[in-house]
Amino acid sequence: MITREPDYFEPPLNPFGQFGRKILLNCRGAGRALLLLGEAILLARYVFSRRNRHETLYQMFVTGIKSLGVITVVGMFTGMILALQTGLELRRFGQEVNIGTAVTVSLVREMGPFMTALIIAASVGSAIAAQLGTMVVSDEIAALEVMSINPVRMLVMPRLVALAVMMPILTVYTNVIGVVGGALVGWTQLGVSMRAYFDNAIQYVENKDLYVGLFKSFVFGIVINTVACHQGFAASEGAVGVGQATRRTVIISFLTILVLGYMITRFFYV
Amino acid sequence: MSLIRFEQVSKTLGGRPVLRGLNLTIEKGETFVLLGASGSGKSVTLKHMVRLLTPDQGRVWIGEDCVSEARGRELERIRRRFGYLFQNAALLQWMTVEENVALPLLEKTTMAEAEALAEARRRLAVLGLEDAAQKYPADLSGGMQKRVGLARAIVMNPEIILYDEPTSGLDPVTSRTIDRLIEDLRQRLGVTSVVVTHDLHSALAIATRIGVIHEGRIVEIAPPKEFVRSRHPIVQDFLEAQYITRRGAWEETKSS
Numbered sequence: 001m002i003t004r005e006p007d008y009f010e011p012p013l014n015p016f017g018q019f020g021r022k023i024l025l026n027c028r029g030a031g032r033a034l035l036l037l038g039e040a041i042l043l044a045r046y047v048f049s050r051r052n053r054h055e056t057l058y059q060m061f062v063t064g065i066k067s068l069g070v071i072t073v074v075g076m077f078t079g080m081i082l083a084l085q086t087g088l089e090l091r092r093f094g095q096e097v098n099i100g101t102a103v104t105v106s107l108v109r110e111m112g113p114f115m116t117a118l119i120i121a122a123s124v125g126s127a128i129a130a131q132l133g134t135m136v137v138s139d140e141i142a143a144l145e146v147m148s149i150n151p152v153r154m155l156v157m158p159r160l161v162a163l164a165v166m167m168p169i170l171t172v173y174t175n176v177i178g179v180v181g182g183a184l185v186g187w188t189q190l191g192v193s194m195r196a197y198f199d200n201a202i203q204y205v206e207n208k209d210l211y212v213g214l215f216k217s218f219v220f221g222i223v224i225n226t227v228a229c230h231q232g233f234a235a236s237e238g239a240v241g242v243g244q245a246t247r248r249t250v251i252i253s254f255l256t257i258l259v260l261g262y263m264i265t266r267f268f269y270v
Numbered sequence: 271m272s273l274i275r276f277e278q279v280s281k282t283l284g285g286r287p288v289l290r291g292l293n294l295t296i297e298k299g300e301t302f303v304l305l306g307a308s309g310s311g312k313s314v315t316l317k318h319m320v321r322l323l324t325p326d327q328g329r330v331w332i333g334e335d336c337v338s339e340a341r342g343r344e345l346e347r348i349r350r351r352f353g354y355l356f357q358n359a360a361l362l363q364w365m366t367v368e369e370n371v372a373l374p375l376l377e378k379t380t381m382a383e384a385e386a387l388a389e390a391r392r393r394l395a396v397l398g399l400e401d402a403a404q405k406y407p408a409d410l411s412g413g414m415q416k417r418v419g420l421a422r423a424i425v426m427n428p429e430i431i432l433y434d435e436p437t438s439g440l441d442p443v444t445s446r447t448i449d450r451l452i453e454d455l456r457q458r459l460g461v462t463s464v465v466v467t468h469d470l471h472s473a474l475a476i477a478t479r480i481g482v483i484h485e486g487r488i489v490e491i492a493p494p495k496e497f498v499r500s501r502h503p504i505v506q507d508f509l510e511a512q513y514i515t516r517r518g519a520w521e522e523t524k525s526s
Binding site: 005006008010050051134135138139140142143144145146147148149154 | 317322323324346349354356358360363374
């Protein structure tokens with residue numbers, strides 16, 4: 001059942017009790033989020049059913065097409081900053097032609113998935129938490145449960161599939177835009193021709209870089225959806241509770257993305 | 271055998287005991303109205319019937335099924351016997367009115383979409399909402415949203431319908447329309463209704479029995495005619511607060 005009774009605890013006797021309770025509640029929250037993810041994965045077999053298909057496509061549109069504007073600007077400037085920072089240093093050694101490699105490898109391995117995930121967590125993740133949180137506090141989720149309609153199947157699973165599919169696609173787009181942004185800076189600020197930049201960029205990027213980067217973005221998509229849906233469903237106490245759920249979604253998503261990004265890099269490259 | 275049965279149900283919410291060993295029996299085909307002051311546990315009682323809340327102690331039975339211990343498919347089967355009108359209607363805001371009403375038909379039957387929407391429009395027309403079918407809930411008044419919620423609650427022809435404040439926020443004419451609909455469902459289809467309300471006039475008009483909940487216990491249960499003659503102080507307070515006196519003013523109001 002998604003609809004839960006509000007938690008109530010007696011005030012703790014001392015700060016240690018308060019700290020211990022916070023840890024236990026966070027562990028319980030993590031466990032519930034993983035159970036929610038597990039249920040959504042099991043229900044993913046219904047993704048092509050009549051009503052879920054439409055909802056999943058709509059969520060793909062919201063995640064993908066509606067985020068393109070901000071992703072274009074962020075991707076472009078990420079590439080431009082990377083090119084400018086590395087290019088200025090490399091020019092001291094007469095190696096500015098290598099900015100193609102520096103920009104492309106940084107983007108494909110790390111910055112592309114990371115920047116895309118941050119944008120999607122802040123825009124789509126927070127929106128999911130706010131929507132589900134509002135549904136909880138206005139009894140809409142309870143109404144679905146009374147009608148024996150599974151909210152996980154109707155709301156969580158389509159968003160999970162949409163984010164897991166769209167995140168790698170958006171990451172490829174961020175990478176391409178970032179590399180183009182780097183090329184523009186190289187050409188206009190550092191005197192590196194487009195041809196030299198792209199030759200250099202392609203020469204040193206391995207397939208593994210691309211696969212690992214896309215795997216990261218796939219994992220980040222799942223993380224964002226799981227955190228947002230769990231926090232939304234855990235919302236209580238009206239508008240204040242929805243605001244808190246949204247804030248926690250962004251914070252927890254950012255932290256999890258950072259930690260998992262490091263762990264995936266370490267697993268594949270060390 | 272009774273259709274709904276509460277056995278010594280206790281529930282504490284937010285550190286405050288809301289239900290204290292509540293016993294209640296509702297028979298099939300009844301319209302049972304639950305009265306009580308705000309915060310007395312009326313909505314909490316209703317939520318126990320569909321396991322939106324679980325008792326801390328005691329059991330809730332729906333026929334031969336113990337809903338307070340049911341899980342998974344069994345709980346789903348029990349819940350299918352119910353329609354539930356929430357206090358704030360609880361309509362899905364991103365769906366149109368007709369899509370909201372058709373939702374249970376589309377999710378729980380094999381009905382085609384066009385057929386389900388046509389059925390939804392038919393139900394809406396009964397409640398005078400045929401012009402609102404294509405609108406979104408946010409475009410409707412609170413009273414209209416409540417009527418849409420009612421249309422959704424009855425669209426699957428449930429055996430039991432739970433109404434949480436069905437007439438609050440509605441004008442008197444619409445309130446009486448809702449009363450007539452509840453009465454019609456009982457007489458025509460034998461639907462069992464449990465109504466939580468503050469509207470005593472409505473309660474006296476539709477109830478087969480009225481129960482009063484106070485401090486988590488049922489303190490009085492009686493058919494309407496006996497209810498207005500009750501000597502219980504809580505009942506007296508209710509009657510006087512709504513200008514219904516024991517001397518028979520209610521009968522005079524009804525007959526005029």
